[in-house]
Amino acid sequence: MRPGILLAVAVVALVLLPFGADRGMLFLASEILVVVALSQAWNLLAGYGGLLSPGHHGFVGIGGYALYVLTRDLPVHPYMAIPLAGIVTAVLGFLLAPILFRLREVYFAVGMWVAAEIFRIVVMRWDYTGGAAGLPLAAARSLNREWMGASAYWLALAVALGATALVWALMRSNFGLRLRALKDDELAARSIGVAPHRVRLAVFVLSVALTGMAGAVSFLSALFITPVAAFDINWMVTIVFVTIIGGIGRISGPFLGAALYFVLRETLAFSSSWYLVALGATAVLVMLVMPGGLAGALDRLLSRKSTMETQP
C-alpha cells in the first residue's frame, strides 16, 4: 500500500508544480518530461520488444510537423492536435512496418535510420511543410499566453505519465506475456501460437505514436518548427543515453536515466565539449559496472535491504 500512496503524492506534486515554479524551471521540467516520454516509448520497442531503433528522431519530427500542419490547415485547437499527431505517426509507422519488418536485426536498425533521413529530406524539400525555413505555429493566437508554460508542462506530464501507465498495463496483460515470450525464445513462442509479426507490429505502432505525441508537445511551446530542430539526431542520442543508463526494459529506467542526464547537462552546461565527454564516460561506466542500469542497481539495493530487514 505504501508505494501506492507515495506514487499518488508524487503525481499530485507534479500536477501542482506550475503553481510553485518560475518560468525557467517549468520549461526545464517540461523538457525532462518529454525526454521521459520519448525514452519510455523507445524502451517499449527496444527493451520489451527487442527491436533497436536508431531512427525514432524521425517520428519526433513527424509528430512536431503534424501539430503545425494540422493546426494550420484544419480548425483544431493545438491541444487537440497532440493526440492527432500521435495518430499521424501511428499511421505512418503502420504503413512503413511491412517494409521495415522485412529487415532483421542490424538491417532493421539501418532501415529505421534511413526512414528518419527520408522524413527529414522530404520535409525540407516540400513547400507544404515550409521547406528548410520551417513553419510558425499558425494557431498561436488561440493559446492563452499567461498559461502557455503551464499548459505545455501539463501536456508533457500527461504524455510522460500516459506512456508509463501504458507500458505498465501492457506488461501486465496477455499482450505483455507474448512480448516477453518472443524476446526470450522466438521459436518456443511461435510453437504455442504467438504470431511474432502481429505482436511486433503492435508494439512498433504504439512506440512511434507515443514518440509523435511527445514530439508534438515538445514543439508546441517553441511556436516555430524547422527541419533541423525537428529531425535533430540529438533526440536519438538523448533517448538512447537515458534508456540505457536508466535501465533498458525497466519501467523506472527512463525516469532515473532522465534525472541523471539532466543533472549532467545542467552542471556541465558551461562547456559543450566536456558535457559530451561526461555523457560518453558515464554511459560506458554504467554499462560496465551496472548492466541493468540505474534501475537494476536500485532493484538489487532494495532487495538486499529487504532481506536484511527480514532477518532476525
Next chain:
Amino acid sequence: MLEVSDLRKSFGRLTVVDGVSTTVAGGECLGVMGPNGAGKSTLFDLLAGATPVDGGTIRLDGRDVTGLPPEIRVQAGIARAFQIPKPFPTLSVREHLVLAASAGQGLRGAALAGQVDEALERTGLGDKAGRTGRELRLLDRKRLELAKALASGPRVLLLDEISGGLTEHEVHALVDLIRGLKSPGLAILWIEHIAHALKAASDRILMLHLGRKVIEDIPDTVTRDPRVRELYLGQAHHA
C-alpha cells in the same frame, strides 16, 4: 483427424524423411519408434511447421496445413512438446500456460483459467505454478512442455521423448496420463525410446528407419516383427 501423405525432407544430399504417409484418427495414439537418426524429430518438425517440407501434404480435419507457419498450426490445433524443453526463463509456469491458452486457442476469462488449471492439474505442476521457467528442474521442465501443449487446446498432440530422464514409477504415471488424454477430439503422436511405455499407451506403432516407414501396425505385431527386433530392440536400448 491428421492425414500425412508422402512427406519428404532432405538436408543437402541427406534425405531425412523419405515419403512417410500415415493417418491418425481422433481418440488414437500413434507411437513413433526408430533408432537415432531415423527422422522422428524431423517428422515432428515438419508436422509442427518448424521446418518447411520438400514434398507431400499434411491435412488436419481435411484442411491442408502444409504451408502454414508454426504459430498458425498451433492455432489450428497442432501442438508440440519438445524433446529439449524450451521454457521462457522469466515467465512463471502459470504465465506459460496462460500464454498457450490465449495465443494458441484464443481463450479468455473463465474458459482460459479453466484450461490453465486443468493443464496444471493433469501434469502435476499445480504447486509450482508461481515458479519461473529458469527455476524449474529438468523433470518439471518436461512436465511444463506437456502442460503448454495441452493448454493450447490441441486437436493433434505431438509428444517428443517426453519421458527422458524419468524414473520407472514416473514413466508409469506418464503412460496413465497419456491414456487419460485420449478422447474422440484428440489425436496423439508419441515419439519414445522406452518400448514398453509406448506399447502400453499406443493403439498403433510406426517404425521409422533412415527416414522410411518400416512397419505400421498394432504394438504386438510391431514388436514381434523381425526387422524391428533387429533394428531396434536388438540394439542397446531399453527393451
